[in-house]
Amino acid sequence: MIEPKDTRKDLILFSDSPDDLAWDIEVDVLVIGAGGCGLVAALAAAQNGVSVFVLEKEKQAGGNTSLSQAMVPAARTKAQIAACIEDSVELMTEDILKKNDYQGDPALTRHVAEQAAGLVDWLNDQIGIKLELVTEFIYPGHSSYRIHANRSRKGAHLINDLINAAKRFENIDMAYNAPVKRLVAAKQDHAVLGAEVEIEGIGRNLARAKKVILALNGFGANREMLKKYISEMAEAYYFGHEGNTGEGILWGEALGAQLECMGAYQAHGSVAHPHGTLLTWAVISLGGYQVNLEGKRFVDEYHGYSEHALDVLKQKGGVAIEVFDQRIYDTVIEYEDFQQCLEMGAIKKFERLEDLTASFSLPAEQMIRTHEAFQKAVLGETRDPLGREKFGEPLHPPYYGAKVTGALFHTQGGLKINHRAQVLRADALPIPNLYAGGGTAAGFSGKTGPKGYLSANGLLAALVLGKIAGEDAARSGLESG
Numbered sequence: 001m002i003e004p005k006d007t008r009k010d011l012i013l014f015s016d017s018p019d020d021l022a023w024d025i026e027v028d029v030l031v032i033g034a035g036g037c038g039l040v041a042a043l044a045a046a047q048n049g050v051s052v053f054v055l056e057k058e059k060q061a062g063g064n065t066s067l068s069q070a071m072v073p074a075a076r077t078k079a080q081i082a083a084c085i086e087d088s089v090e091l092m093t094e095d096i097l098k099k100n101d102y103q104g105d106p107a108l109t110r111h112v113a114e115q116a117a118g119l120v121d122w123l124n125d126q127i128g129i130k131l132e133l134v135t136e137f138i139y140p141g142h143s144s145y146r147i148h149a150n151r152s153r154k155g156a157h158l159i160n161d162l163i164n165a166a167k168r169f170e171n172i173d174m175a176y177n178a179p180v181k182r183l184v185a186a187k188q189d190h191a192v193l194g195a196e197v198e199i200e201g202i203g204r205n206l207a208r209a210k211k212v213i214l215a216l217n218g219f220g221a222n223r224e225m226l227k228k229y230i231s232e233m234a235e236a237y238y239f240g241h242e243g244n245t246g247e248g249i250l251w252g253e254a255l256g257a258q259l260e261c262m263g264a265y266q267a268h269g270s271v272a273h274p275h276g277t278l279l280t281w282a283v284i285s286l287g288g289y290q291v292n293l294e295g296k297r298f299v300d301e302y303h304g305y306s307e308h309a310l311d312v313l314k315q316k317g318g319v320a321i322e323v324f325d326q327r328i329y330d331t332v333i334e335y336e337d338f339q340q341c342l343e344m345g346a347i348k349k350f351e352r353l354e355d356l357t358a359s360f361s362l363p364a365e366q367m368i369r370t371h372e373a374f375q376k377a378v379l380g381e382t383r384d385p386l387g388r389e390k391f392g393e394p395l396h397p398p399y400y401g402a403k404v405t406g407a408l409f410h411t412q413g414g415l416k417i418n419h420r421a422q423v424l425r426a427d428a429l430p431i432p433n434l435y436a437g438g439g440t441a442a443g444f445s446g447k448t449g450p451k452g453y454l455s456a457n458g459l460l461a462a463l464v465l466g467k468i469a470g471e472d473a474a475r476s477g478l479e480s481g
């Protein structure tokens with residue numbers, strides 16, 4: 001018999017015999033959380049012929065996935081091959097590991113990189129969700145054009161499409177305003193038996209399931225957990241979804257699961273301030289730059305938007321001014337996030353650099369020196385003293401400027417899983433019947449801090465692990481009868 005690490009009754013309802021419990025609902029696969037991971041898991045399981053019940057705490061699906069730009073990395077997809085882009089699973093694996101300083105599990109990273117193309121092609125061909133290859137820019141840290149996204153580059157549309165796909169499956173049921181309160185597990189071996197859920201208008205229900213998939217994301221909205229694991233961001237602006245309060249990780253821990261990479265997270269250094277809207281990172285990738293309130297650039301902006309958050313937060317007032325031009329504006333104008341920034345008045349247009357300088361109260365002479373030095377580096381006339389090597393083209397008037405800050409997007413630490421997305425105990429054996437994906441599972445972004453996050457690692461973990469978990473749960477659920 002395994003001693004429960006944490007027998008707190010608010011996390012797990014331990015049962016001597018499942019048949020003694022008064023179950024209200026019985027289902028093959030129970031999915032907790034209706035973000036990208038949960039919805040993909042539900043579709044993958046349902047396609048394999050089992051009954052699926054998705055429980056979502058909020059009044060609608062989406063989570064962080066709906067806030068995202070729907071950018072999903074994958075090597076050797078049909079779209080990439082059709083566009084004659086050179087890439088490989090090995091190169092993608094290497095990019096992920098290099099970014100996290102080789103702290104990640106190489107075999108698991110490779111497995112996920114290998115499965116990514118299958119996920120994108122499956123969404124396109126079988127689920128009817130169109131993800132195209134993004135070729136307008138290369139995301140920082142990726143060696144190739146391998147990001148796939150929907151046309152609007154908006155996660156909310158991806159979620160709508162996933163929901164519409166789920167509606168076509170008679171064997172998928174969903175409940176909103178249905179927060180899961182505890183898992184139900186066998187006292188003897190901690191095998192997960194189901195969950196206790198509070199469904200609005202109905203009350204507490206016990207849902208019995210052969211397999212349970214935790215797709216609740218991480219703990220970005222849980223200040224106590226942030227203080228414990230990521231104290232440097234505990235007081236920072238949290239840009240993610242308020243539903244991500246970490247209970248999936250706490251349930252797993254209470255069942256003896258290993259926690260991994262709990263200090264790792266994704267942040268972003270380009271959130272319009274005080275508007276709280278995302279100025280897409282493409283503005284930097286396409287050749288924009290940032291200055292602090294002294295009119296000075298402070299770092300190679302291209303190094304990665306996640307670690308860049310801490311660089312911005314270190315500047316006076318925790319803010320920077322992002323500078324770009326009409327060419328960049330015209331390229332990203334279709335992005336909904338960018339449009340939101342425009343609607344909120346976060347982006348200002350100036351005919352001359354002097355006007356931009358005055359509007360943001362920057363020291364004029366310094367700003368002009370900074371701008372001229374940047375332009376020379378873009379033209380290759382000088383080396384950028386901050387080491388930036390990727391610039392796009394020189395900037396031309398009219399200019400645009402936006403005040404931005406750094407924010408926490410989501411956490412990357414969580415439950416250790418294996419190749420099948422099964423949650424592992426400290427002795428590396430799976431907790432029976434329990435799967436995790438997305439932000440509830442330990443990610444691929446190193447052990448601690450924002451630096452190990454390769455752009456789009458978030459949806460990689462959410463969607464690819466969601467598919468792996470859904471398929472495995474369905475198949476092994478059917479096998480167990």
Ligand SMILES: Cc1cc2nc3c(=O)[nH]c(=O)nc-3n(C[C@H](O)[C@H](O)[C@H](O)COP(=O)(O)OP(=O)(O)OC[C@H]3O[C@@H](n4cnc5c(N)ncnc54)[C@H](O)[C@@H]3O)c2cc1C
Pocket residue numbers: 032033034035036037038055056057058060061062063064065066067068069070071072178179180181215216217218239240241243244245247278409410437438439440455456457458459460462
């Ligand atoms: C602004 C922004 C932009 C981003 N852009 C990208 C991008 O372009 N590419 C990329 O790879 N990553 C991006 N990310 C990260 C990415 O969005 C996340 O890593 C990913 O969406 C996580 O998916 P998930 O399914 O694990 O969690 P979520 O999508 O957050 O879904 C979790 C769901 O679980 C629900 N839930 C929580 N607790 C319970 C409970 N007790 N009971 C029932 N339901 C519960 C939540 O309400 C939520 O709906 C971005 C993040 C942000 C904030």
